[in-house]
Amino acid sequence: MATDDKARSDLATHVRMTASALMRRLRSEAAGITGLTWSQESIVALLSRAPEGMSTAELARAEGVRGQTMSTAVSALEQAGFLRGEPDPGDGRRTVLHVTERGSAALTEARAVRQRWLDELLTGFTEDELAALARGLDLLDRIAES
Secondary structure, three states: OOOHHHHHHHHHHHHHHHHHHHHHHHHHHOOOOOOOOOHHHHHHHHHOOOOOOOOHHHHHHOOOOOHHHHHHHHHHHOOOOOOOEHHHHHHEEEEEEEEEEHHHHHHHHHHHHHHHHHHHHHOOOOOOHHHHHHHHHHHHHHHHHO
């Protein structure tokens, strides 16, 4: 491998490891506060962006999991009061899932906890560091959107 290829590969590894570490840290900041696990929060967040609701099968496809796995997760979320199911008006055999007020409040709180943590952390950065971070985020956005 050429030196440029090795440097690029090392940078890719660093990006991946840093992104993973940041996600773990963000998860831990709101862990236990809302009553939602990270995967449950992901389901609630997905449904919160779908005002028309989604079926369990649609959720499973969107999250890239098996239908049985999603059914188990949805059942737990319904029992805890974070989601509610109702018959599809166009097909009574199908259940459409929606986020409840409790689910919406838990999602809002988890996001707020993470936002406060980041806000507080960034107060310790210099103006130059904040500018460098903003530039780096533009590049990370390009990676995420590709």
